[in-house]
Each structure stands twice: as structure tokens, then as C-alpha cells.
Amino acid sequence: MEFRVYRIPPAVPEFTGRQTELAALRNLLSVATPRPVCVISGPSGIGKSALAVQAAQALARHYPDGRLYVELNGGSSAPATPEEALAAVLRRLGERPPDGLAERAAHYRKALARRRFLIVLDDAQSERQVRPLLPGGGTCGVLITSRSSLPALAGTSPIELGELPPEASIALLGRIVGAGRVARERAAAARIAERCRGLPLALRLAGARLASEPDWPLGLLADRLVDHTPRTGAEPGAEPGAEPGAEPGAEPGAEPGAGPGAGPGAGPGAGPGVEPGAGPGAGPGAGPGVEPGAGPGAGPGAGPGAGPGVELGAGLGAEPGSGARATIGLAWEALDGQSRRALRRMAALGLPDATAWITAALLDATPDDAAGALDRLTRAGLLTAHTPGRHITHDLVRTFVEERADEKTAGDRAAAVTRLLGGWMWLLQRIAPPFRPGVIPLETGRSPGVEVDPSVTDGVLADPYAWFEAEQKSIAGGVRAAAALGQDEIAVQLASALSGSAFVSGDLFDAWNQTHAVALGVARRKGNTLGEATLLTELGRLRGGQSRFDEARACLSQALPLFRATGHLRGELATLADLALSCREQGRFAEALRLPAIAERRAGHDEIGDDTAIAQVKRLIGSIRLEQGDYGTAWQELAQALWLSRTIEDRRGEARTLLAISWYHRARGELDEAGEHASKALAGFIEIGDEPMTAHALRARAKTWLRVGRRGEARRPLEQALEICQAANxxxxxxxxxxxxxxxxxxxxxxxxxxxxxxxxxxxxxxxxxxxxxxxxxxxxxxxxxxxxxxxxxxxxxxxxxxxxxxxxxxxxxxxxxxxxxxxxxxxx
The missing domain is CATH 1.25.40.10 (Tetratricopeptide repeat domain)
Structure with a gap:
């Protein structure tokens, strides 16, 4: 679910150069009709997204209906699928996404027909990913960024980005650190630009490093810009038990940079990324790629044995992004331990973005400390504040940091996952709708989660849907991280909590399906039978809620023997009832009746003894008998269900049974009684806030009015019912x-x-x-x-x-x- 849809983000303040490309995009995308599809291509870090945003801002007046930005994350481990991206765009447009790729694409094109939008599809992976997102019709412009030129996408206008020229590179550096400072050391600035290889990401990181050290001469940074080759395991000088990157003298488990003498090149006999003894003729401790004869102590600021002016990208040839690797390495070395740990854990868990409270959970720190770490990472250029309060990192930075994790940090990662997912569980249970899907609650012992800071909870409760819309892809990433670490229980628990959250009440069915599928996989691998059964039943309920009854029955049928194998009677009872409901909707009455009979015996079992469940099963049996025309048995079951619901003061059960009794009377032509019971059911649903069932009661009462000739009063309730059903999908x-x-x-x-x-x-x-x-x-x-x-x-x-x-x-x-x-x-x- 790696995507997000925004209005166009603000332009990059220090945007420099690319005037030829910018003019070409303006000319191409400002024509009347048909609007073109432009593809900006180039390697990672070359500035594709910055150019796209700059162009989109400049083109605002040509697209009066708006501009949409879709983050596809094609370079990540979980790029957006076309279905997910279409759903997100449709929601942004105020539309309800239908099921299926073809239906969503058609709905998308219809929503954009005769409207003038600019669609920015950022970081596309392939033609297959973006083709369904092309609106067609010729009224909307499309601007795509991708590492590939997407040659199989017919009719596009390609813009290929290369390195920034030297003058533009120096100018970009000057916009970050100050033109005067660059002018005073122009030769050193030119060396920095050369070693950054004209890569805007690398230049911004270099600029951020210099901005944080106003007394540094530019020549010092130029000398230190050596490539940090990928390594795993402990970094040079780390003591046993220290995290990778810990400096000499750090306590076991201490953060990188915590020990004395920290700094670029610190550590006996090793400079950053240097392996001892490599290279013919190299001086003691010289690293690969060091000029022959380079000896100990050479180069300003280098530790003993570091060679002067190690060539950028040594050992990597012309690998794309090697210019950025050098500046990322310097920014990394300058970080304090807490900031390194935050960035390392974000990368290790594959989180697409982070907020202060997420960072606090990862660090086991206070919100203020976490906010400080995010601020330091942002000032260092390693994070970007993409939307208010949410920070993202470039994929090159993420890759660099991932290379610095090893098995010694696995325990810390597992603890961080537990805290983070526990926090999400806590928040999701605060925003759970009053009614969960399914006939009978599962009650499989869900954890209450890990309490988060009250200010965070208050913010979520103030606008739960906005919070969830922003948070959902991070939550899905957290479930994937737990599954990857083999933490089946916490993955199952969070996926289960999602089933009663805004994933359901906000109709975010795609995300619910994905998280359940990931959690189901790890539950099976770890032999967690109860977790597997729980997730299968919830997936069945999801499919039932989508009216995909064949799939619902398949999931529920798989769950039933698993609950029986674990002896979980409540789970078996709930699954039997849901299975019967799906059978009823498909007209499979014989099968539907066998299941509630078993469920009723389970509900009356001493271990459960649940009158609420018995009432619900009786109502289900009564509704099936009504479909068959067995009015006598139907009335008997429904009357018992109503009596039980009222006895135990189950207001929702009472309202649902009153609605079923209204259907019973209408089927028998007893219209006065039908209308009376429909009105009582409607009042009950409104009182308890059950909107989906309110729609069914509105329709039942309107249908009775239609039958008795009150046609003028029937239309508005039906229109209200249709609006509710469409809003809930x-x-x-x-x-x-x-x-x-x-x-x-x-x-x-x-x-x-x-x-x-x-x-x-x-x-x-x-x-x-x-x-x-x-x-x-x-x-x-x-x-x-x-x-x-x-x-x-x-x-x-x-x-x-x-x-x-x-x-x-x-x-x-x-x-x-x-x-x-x-x-x-x-x-x-």
C-alpha cells in the first residue's frame, strides 16, 4: 500500500537549474487539448520529483479543477498497485472506489471526464503500474516521474534528466549555505560539486552538512567526501555488543557516535569505509581505491591511516547514486546516537514515513525527544517534512541505512515493533466504530495495546478519518515488519484490531485485505492456529461486507475446523453464524439452516452461555424460514429472539429483530404491523448510531408506505437509504x-x-x-x-x-x- 495522494506539495525552495526542461514541460502541458503525458526519467536522486513539483506549481492556472499528486513508490519494496492508487485518487476526488481494477479505472475516467486536472504520478515503477491511471479524454495533463523512460507507454513526451552542470551545482550549493560563503571558496565549492557528481540530492545533503557547521571551510568537506561503500556488521572501532556505527569507548549497546573521539575518520587505522591492508602499495590501513603510496595521517581531518582524497565511488565504478552515498555518509557520521537509531529503525521496519509519536515508539522515548530527533534528521537533509507532521526519507538514504543494520540489532527491532504496533492497537481501539462486522463477536482475546501519549490520542480522536487516511500505509508497513520478524502474535493482533477500525467504517477494504493476508501468512508459518482461524473469519466477514459471498464462504469454511481444533467454542459459534448468513444471501437455505442449529447448541453451552448469541441465532433462523415461506416457524423464532433481546437489554439485537418482524408482516400482507415495526426498528438504529442498518430500516418503512399508497412520502427515505449504502459501499x-x-x-x-x-x-x-x-x-x-x-x-x-x-x-x-x-x-x- 505504498502510495499517497496529495494536492501538489510546495516547490523545493532551493530549486536550481533545469530551466530548459522546465520550459519544455510548461510548453507541453499548457496546450489546450489534447493534454499530453510527459515522462521525466533519470537515476535516483537526480531531481525528478523536484522538477515535477516545480512544473506543476507553474502550471496551476492551466488546470482550474486542481492538481493531484500520487506517490507510487516504485523504488520501494512495496510499490503501489494500480488498484490501490486508483482507490486513493477516487477518495481524494470524493468518490467511493468500486471493487476491481477495471471498475475503478472506469470510475476514475468518468470522474475526470470534462474536467481539467493535472495528475502527477511520482516514482512510477513500470508501464503496467501507471497505464490504468491515465485519465484519457484529453482534458487532463499527466506528469510521470520514473527511473525508466517507460518506452512501452505509447504517445508520451520524454524528458530525460542528467547531472546538473557544474555552474548549476555550485549555484544550488550557494542557495543552501549562502552565496557569499560559496563565492569566497569557489574552488572548494567546485570540488564539492564535482564529487557530488551533479546529483541534487547529494548537493543538498552536502549543503545541509555545511549549514550545520558554519565555521567549516568548504575545502574540509570536499576532502571528506569519500564514498562510504556498503557494509554490514559492526563499523570500524565498534566494541563487542555495540550497535553498528558505535565509536571506540562506547558502552556495549550504546548509540553510534556516543564514545570519545567521534568524528569522520575516527578509529585506529581506518577511515570511513576503509578496509585495512587493501590495495597494492597502499600505506598501512589504506582502503581500496586509495592512491598508491598514500600514507598514514594524510589528508586534513583524516584519522590515522586514511588516505588523502579517496576517489568518490571507489570500488563502485559509475554506480548511480554513489555521489549521494558520500554525502549521506558524512551526514550519518555527524548524527547523534538517538537520531541514528531512529533512522535505522525506520529503515529496518520499512516505514514509508514517520511522525513524532511513531518515532517515540521506535526509540522508547518521550514525544519531545522524538520530535527533536526528527528535527535533527530533517536539518541534516536525511528526512523531508512532506506533509505537516509527517517525515519521509529518500530511497537512497533508506538503502544506505539498511546496509548498516546487522543481527545484533534484531532484538531492538523486535522490541520497537512491539511498542509501535501496540500503540497503533491502542489508537485503533479508541476509534473503533460502535458495531463490528459479523453476526456474533469473536472475542479471541485481543490485547488492549500500548497506551500512547494522551496528546496523541486526543489528536486522533479529533479527526480519526484524517488520521487513519494519513497513517494507513505506515500501519500496513508495521504489519509487514512484524511478519518479517516472525512476530505472529502482534501481527495477528493488529490485523484483527484493524477489522474493527476505520478500515471498516471508512471503507478502506483494500488495506484491510492486505494486512490480513500478511498476518495470515506469518500465523500459518508459525503454527498459530487460533490466529489463523481468527483472521480467516475476519476475512470472510470482509468478503461478506463486500457482498462477495462465494469468497466469504470459502474463508469461513476454512476457519471453522481450525476453531474446532483449538477448542475455541466462541470462535466456532461466530463463524457458523457468519457462514449461515452468507448461505442465506445466496439462497442456499438447506445449508443455511443446518449451521444455525449447530450454532444455537454452541451458544447454549455452559462455557459460553450467551443469551445475546442465542437471540441472534434465532433471528437468523427466523429470517431463513421466512424466505422459505414457513411463516409459523419464522414467527416462533423471531418472537423468541425479540423476547431474549429485550430481557438482556440488547438494543441493537432488539432493533434488528424488529426489522425482521417488519419483513415478516409485509410478506404476509399485514401492512399496518409491518410499518409499525419498521418505524420502531428505525428509531432504535438511529438511537444507537447504526447507520448501515438505518438504511435498511428506512427502505423497509418506505416500502410499506409504497404498498399502502403513501407514495409521496416514500421517495425521500429511499434516497437517504441509497446515500448511506453508497457511502458504506x-x-x-x-x-x-x-x-x-x-x-x-x-x-x-x-x-x-x-x-x-x-x-x-x-x-x-x-x-x-x-x-x-x-x-x-x-x-x-x-x-x-x-x-x-x-x-x-x-x-x-x-x-x-x-x-x-x-x-x-x-x-x-x-x-x-x-x-x-x-x-x-x-x-x-
Whole structure:
């Protein structure tokens, strides 16, 4: 989930050079129509993103509808998938993303049709990643940055970036450290520019280092710009047990740079990145690539044995980014121990960005100390404040830091993961919606998490959706980090906590699926059967919430024997109920009835003894019997469920049962009772704040009003119900509401509007795999065709509906066999 969508970030203040490329982009992207697709390519650190942002800011007036910035992280270990990026863009545009790549791409293009947006796709990995994000239509401009020129992307205008020329490199340095300082030591500035190889990232890091040392002559930095070749394990001079990078004299486990004499080149016989004794003719302690004959003590500021002027990139040839490696190495050496540890742990955990509280968890420090570390890393140029309060690091910096981790830090990483994921669990449980998905709670013993600073909690509670939108990819990264470290329990716990968080209430289904899949993998590898069962049931609930009932049944069927193997009766009970619900929605009534019978016995087991669960199972049985037309048994089960819910004061259970009783009365034609119970259910759902069920109750009451002729009052509640269903991505609820709107249109003689609503409802139910609901809408459409005078089409639709009713043993088969076209276009369900 490595992406984020922003409005265009601020331009880089010290942006220098690239005037030819900037002018080309302005000319290409300021034309009227068709708008082009431009690709800025070049190696990492060359300034592609900075140029793209500069161009986007300059082009603002040409794109009055706005500019969107999509961070694709193509160079990371987890680049954005096209599905994820499209979902994020659609949310930014205020749209609800549908399921599936093709559906999202179509929705995206429709949302941008006839609008003038500039879309910046930053750090693209491949043509496959960006092709679905091209809006088409010719009204929107697209600006892509990538290491590759994306040659297979047809019709693009390429802009290839190379090194900054010497004059521009020196000018960039001057904008950071001061033009006067550079002018006084122009020759040294030219040496720095040369050793940075015209790489803007390297020049900014060098500038940040000089800005932090105002008394340093520029020549000193030029001499110290030696390449820091990749190494793992302890750095030179580290004592046993010290973290890599610890200086001589540091306490075991102390932070790098903590000991006396720290500084570039410190340590007996070794300069930074120098291996003792390498190179023919090298002086004692000289490193690879040192000029022959370079002896001990040469070079200003070098430690004993460091050679003067070691060539930049020695041992690496022309490796891209080697200019940045030198400046990153110097910035790294200047850091205090706490800042190094923060950056090392961010890299080790693969976090895409960090905030003060995340850094505090990684360091086991106070928020103030963590904020100080972030500030120092930002001033050093190793982090960038990309959005307020959130800091990101360049992939070259991340790679450099990852190379400095070793097995000695594994225990620290594991402890940091536990603190960080525990903090997320704490916050997620604070913003959990009042109602979790599923018929019966699992209750598998979730940890309360690790309490975070109250100021952080207050900020999250003030705007939980904004916090979660910003935090979600870091959370997903944390789950991946825990899984990579084999910490199955904490990975399972956090993934489970997500299932009751804004991942569900905010409809961020993609992220929920990913975190569960990662946690499921580590649970299986570690033999965590209960964790595996829990995650499978929650994945089944996710699929059920998306109305993907085949997938829901597959997950739940896998979870059931695992709960039984662990003896977890509550988990078995909850999974049985969810499985029965999926079977009911697909018209699999025989199977659906067997499952609640088992669930009811489990709910009454002495170990559980849960009247709430018994009431919910009875309501489920009653609803299935109602579908079959077994009204006597349906009433008996629903009446017992209502009595139990009221006895134990389960307000939600009572409201849901009242709604089911409303359906019962409507199916029997008892419309006054149906309306009364629907109104009571609606009041209950509103009182407890259950929006999704509020939509179902609104539809039930409106349908009763339609049946008794109160058509004028029915439309607004149906429109409200549709808005709620669409906001919650409740596709089945939306289909049923569209169907009822179609019935209302037909009753009012609005035949074309009725055809539109019913056609959409048929398409949705076909896609969702809910045959009984599709058959009911086909039956309604048959009545519509009769109204149009198309009797042959009506008969064919009714015959298709009857075949489905007969195959599933639905009550409609018997009712319609006796009276296929009852007076008036109103169905009983």
C-alpha cells in the first residue's frame, strides 16, 4: 500500500537549474487539448520529483479543477498497485472506489471526464503500474516521474534528466549555505560539486552538512567526501555488543557516535569505509581505491591511516547514486546516537514515513525527544517534512541505512515493533466504530495495546478519518515488519484490531485485505492456529461486507475446523453464524439452516452461555424460514429472539429483530404491523448510531408506505437509504434500494425512470451472486414490461425468475404459481 495522494506539495525552495526542461514541460502541458503525458526519467536522486513539483506549481492556472499528486513508490519494496492508487485518487476526488481494477479505472475516467486536472504520478515503477491511471479524454495533463523512460507507454513526451552542470551545482550549493560563503571558496565549492557528481540530492545533503557547521571551510568537506561503500556488521572501532556505527569507548549497546573521539575518520587505522591492508602499495590501513603510496595521517581531518582524497565511488565504478552515498555518509557520521537509531529503525521496519509519536515508539522515548530527533534528521537533509507532521526519507538514504543494520540489532527491532504496533492497537481501539462486522463477536482475546501519549490520542480522536487516511500505509508497513520478524502474535493482533477500525467504517477494504493476508501468512508459518482461524473469519466477514459471498464462504469454511481444533467454542459459534448468513444471501437455505442449529447448541453451552448469541441465532433462523415461506416457524423464532433481546437489554439485537418482524408482516400482507415495526426498528438504529442498518430500516418503512399508497412520502427515505449504502459501499443494500425506487417509479407511472433503476439493480445482483434478489428484480421488471406492452419479454423474465425461485425453494414460487401477476407492481419483499 505504498502510495499517497496529495494536492501538489510546495516547490523545493532551493530549486536550481533545469530551466530548459522546465520550459519544455510548461510548453507541453499548457496546450489546450489534447493534454499530453510527459515522462521525466533519470537515476535516483537526480531531481525528478523536484522538477515535477516545480512544473506543476507553474502550471496551476492551466488546470482550474486542481492538481493531484500520487506517490507510487516504485523504488520501494512495496510499490503501489494500480488498484490501490486508483482507490486513493477516487477518495481524494470524493468518490467511493468500486471493487476491481477495471471498475475503478472506469470510475476514475468518468470522474475526470470534462474536467481539467493535472495528475502527477511520482516514482512510477513500470508501464503496467501507471497505464490504468491515465485519465484519457484529453482534458487532463499527466506528469510521470520514473527511473525508466517507460518506452512501452505509447504517445508520451520524454524528458530525460542528467547531472546538473557544474555552474548549476555550485549555484544550488550557494542557495543552501549562502552565496557569499560559496563565492569566497569557489574552488572548494567546485570540488564539492564535482564529487557530488551533479546529483541534487547529494548537493543538498552536502549543503545541509555545511549549514550545520558554519565555521567549516568548504575545502574540509570536499576532502571528506569519500564514498562510504556498503557494509554490514559492526563499523570500524565498534566494541563487542555495540550497535553498528558505535565509536571506540562506547558502552556495549550504546548509540553510534556516543564514545570519545567521534568524528569522520575516527578509529585506529581506518577511515570511513576503509578496509585495512587493501590495495597494492597502499600505506598501512589504506582502503581500496586509495592512491598508491598514500600514507598514514594524510589528508586534513583524516584519522590515522586514511588516505588523502579517496576517489568518490571507489570500488563502485559509475554506480548511480554513489555521489549521494558520500554525502549521506558524512551526514550519518555527524548524527547523534538517538537520531541514528531512529533512522535505522525506520529503515529496518520499512516505514514509508514517520511522525513524532511513531518515532517515540521506535526509540522508547518521550514525544519531545522524538520530535527533536526528527528535527535533527530533517536539518541534516536525511528526512523531508512532506506533509505537516509527517517525515519521509529518500530511497537512497533508506538503502544506505539498511546496509548498516546487522543481527545484533534484531532484538531492538523486535522490541520497537512491539511498542509501535501496540500503540497503533491502542489508537485503533479508541476509534473503533460502535458495531463490528459479523453476526456474533469473536472475542479471541485481543490485547488492549500500548497506551500512547494522551496528546496523541486526543489528536486522533479529533479527526480519526484524517488520521487513519494519513497513517494507513505506515500501519500496513508495521504489519509487514512484524511478519518479517516472525512476530505472529502482534501481527495477528493488529490485523484483527484493524477489522474493527476505520478500515471498516471508512471503507478502506483494500488495506484491510492486505494486512490480513500478511498476518495470515506469518500465523500459518508459525503454527498459530487460533490466529489463523481468527483472521480467516475476519476475512470472510470482509468478503461478506463486500457482498462477495462465494469468497466469504470459502474463508469461513476454512476457519471453522481450525476453531474446532483449538477448542475455541466462541470462535466456532461466530463463524457458523457468519457462514449461515452468507448461505442465506445466496439462497442456499438447506445449508443455511443446518449451521444455525449447530450454532444455537454452541451458544447454549455452559462455557459460553450467551443469551445475546442465542437471540441472534434465532433471528437468523427466523429470517431463513421466512424466505422459505414457513411463516409459523419464522414467527416462533423471531418472537423468541425479540423476547431474549429485550430481557438482556440488547438494543441493537432488539432493533434488528424488529426489522425482521417488519419483513415478516409485509410478506404476509399485514401492512399496518409491518410499518409499525419498521418505524420502531428505525428509531432504535438511529438511537444507537447504526447507520448501515438505518438504511435498511428506512427502505423497509418506505416500502410499506409504497404498498399502502403513501407514495409521496416514500421517495425521500429511499434516497437517504441509497446515500448511506453508497457511502458504506454496501452494494447489496444499494441494489435493494434501487429496486424499491424502481417499484416506486412504476407505481407513479415513471416508466423510463423505473427501467433505469431496475436495470442497475439487476446488474448489481448479477455481479454479487445473489440469485434470489436478482429473481425478485426480474419479476418486478416483468411487471414493468407489461406496463410497456411488451408481453413476450415480460413472460420470459417471469419464467426466468420462477426457475430461480423453484431451484432455491423460495416461497415466491408457490405464491407466483397461484397468482403470477397480482394487481399492482408491488412485491412483498
Amino acid at each position: 454496501d452494494r447489496l443494500g444499494a441494489a435493494l434500494t434501487l429496486r424499491t425506487l424502481g417499484e416506486l417509479d412504476l407505481a407513479e407511472g415513471r416508466l423510463r425512470e423505473s427501467r433505469g433503476h431496475l436495470a442497475l439493480a439487476v446488474q448489481l445482483t448479477q455481479r454479487l451472486g445473489v440469485p434470489l434478489w436478482r429473481a425478485r428484480i426480474l419479476r418486478d421488471t416483468a411487471w414493468l414490461q407489461h406496463a410497456f406492452g411488451a408481453s413476450d419479454q415480460a413472460d420470459a423474465l417471469l419464467a426466468e425468475a420462477m426457475e430461480i425461485f423453484h431451484r432455491h425453494g423460495a416461497r415466491e414460487y408457490r405464491e407466483l404459481s397461484a397468482d403470477p401477476l397480482p394487481p399492482g407492481p408491488y412485491s412483498r419483499l
